[in-house]
Amino acid sequence: MSQAQQPAPAAGSQPPAEPVLIVAPSPHMGNIAQTTRRMMLDVLLALVPVIVASMAVFGLYAIQQIALCMLACMAFEAMFSMLRGKGLTIIDGSAAVTGAILALSLPWSAPWYVGVVGSLIAIGIAKIIFGGLGQNLFNPAMVGRAFVMIAFAGVMGASAYVAPASRTDAPHAVTQATPMTARREAARKPAVATAPAAAATQPATDWNYVKRLFWGNVNGSLGETSAAACILGAVYLLIRRTASWEIPLGMVGTAAVIAGLMNLAQGGGPELLLHHLFGGALLFGAVYIATDPVTSPLTPRGKLIFGAGCGALVMLLRVFSGYPEGVMFAVLLMNSVVPLINRWTIPTPIGGPAPVKA
């Protein structure tokens, strides 16, 4: 560019060859503590307590199912991404997360092919068809689960959770109905709203039972038995800021409010409320499923709305539907309105909207 410039005097040493300077856009620093891969690893780490709890309740079966689903999801991800010529996308870790969550949302008795088919649908239909990580509208693990629930209705219904008396290998906990099924059955017998005293005295919701719900010594899908494990995982995710607090708070808060109102209506004690919070997949869903960044809204306000919607739908399904547990449908339903929520919650910039220039 310039005329040959004399080397600066006395700078005797120095660069024999010009170093290769990379021209790149600002900012030139990044937050290395938070990469997509690290976030996925965080979710897996946060799942550890849940996995441990599930092993404690369901033994070897839990490990098999979780490992199988994770491997299947990663294998399908590798296969599909190769077919699409996208390179190896499994390194981003999202497939492993999908697999783990799918496995943890299955009942303990689901045969191995249920896990594999669920994985195939989760990755192949729910994710890759939409364009891979970040493009899917619905939570892949929940789509996978919904599919197997319908396809294998026989082995996936409420009865799948309860071991028949003939199964001698069944862990102790699984010989009972799941907390939500038990609750429903119990609630059906007396006429709920008109018999407040009866509701309060149902055996399923005494304090001991709530304690067991909290620690996890109850039946349910693999990952949903222990409230304590979910809370532990939630704390980790919130500290790492991998999950936003708005979604879990919105979801659990709304469910708590509705359960509390029901409580008041039925005149029960706080056990019923806690039963709803600790039992079933509410916490597991609030911490690990609804918080999936890809399928939840972008703004804090949107996330609160999304969480509240999930919580309300869960309660609605629990109380009125034929399904004992509503987290999966609640999340999938709310997923479908995320684009709308995003549009409603476009924030106004600080300083007001940009003036329209002529």
Add this chain to the structure above:
Amino acid sequence: MTATGRMDFRGGVHPPERKSLSADAAIEVLPTPPEVRIPLVQHIGAPCESLVKPKTPVAMGEMIGKAGGFVSAPVHASIDGTCGMADVTTLPNARHVAVIPITAGPQTLSGQGLWDAIFGGEWPTRHLEDHAPQQIVEAIQAAGIVGQGGAAFPTHVKLVRNETKPIDTLLVNGCECEPYLTADHRMMIQLPGPIISGALLAAQAADAKQIIIAIEDNKPVAIDNLRRAVRGTKIQVVVLPTHYPMGGEKMTIRAALGRVVPTGGLPLDVGVVVINVGTAAAIARAVLRGKPLTHRVVTVTGSGVARPRNLLAPIGVSYKTLIEHCGGLTDQAARVLSGGPMMGLAIGNLDTPVTKGTSGITVLTSQEARKAEELQCIRCGRCVDVCPVGLVPTKIALACRFKDWDLARRYHLDACIECGCCAYICPSGIPLVQLMRMGKAEIPRKKK
């Protein structure tokens, strides 16, 4: 409305600081280089018109480029010497501009002599009211002063009294929130005199009743020093939390005064004018001594330079000369930035000259520099959480990528201040700011 300090704004990030590389290095006078190449445009506004021919001898401080309009600032020779053939260079902002090379003559001031000539002597804080506002503005204009914080807007334009939008507060910005950079920090420690005189003069010109110097709380020595130095004047020192982009005008105003500059508006709209500490010192020199802006303090830092320093350098000296004075690039040097790592521009050619807006040169190693690998957006919303303006960066950036201008507008692309927080935090390494910039440049202006 008084300043309360210790306020904050929402969003923002906390990049690792690394100011310690050069924070204790006292400003050193760069030995006069054999040649400087002075760009005829160093600011936002109209280019200058050259006043010299090849072989014209010039003295330091002589005007060599005449301002091309009101929103323009003249340029001056920064060393004694002889002009060469006008040439063209590319500034870090990718603007091609004419440069006038000056070869150093024998009589050039250097070392302590130069320091004394620029910053030595007493800097009064009293009786500055004798200077009429008009006079001050003219002196600033004649001295070619532009904002030294980076944006390089001609300073006299900001200080001219405006009947419809009166100014009540002069905010002297000493936040220096860019990680690594320490030029302002060193000036606040070593040169409180000219900064304070300059602030008083600028306030006098703009008719501002309140004067605030805002400093981030990671510079305790500078804070102490200025607190002591402002005693007996009406200047207040306000300490703000360390938080990027605290130095951005709008954020500083929000944090120090609790006022919100409207989107698309200027500080003027809320009665504030903001100048950088280096600019304040230059104002003092221009008004009290009639000297133009010929030198500025530049931080040369980063793990890619052998000995990071703060240098008093003549405008027009090449980046290469400065880096060589600091021991040259190390083997790991991978990226040379004009400015700091958050908003600085990467340059590929070390012959680039220092301009009035060059606050620092940061050389990053490949470990420090952000990786270029880009993954899919996972819609995690982190960029939303950190955007200090309250935007949804991912939506805007993707709208820009797909040239969906309607969508970009609906999400308020225009309000982006290009601070880079969103791209800094993005776990998928998406070049969000770059997309915003591109979008802003390409967005078709509303026709009518």
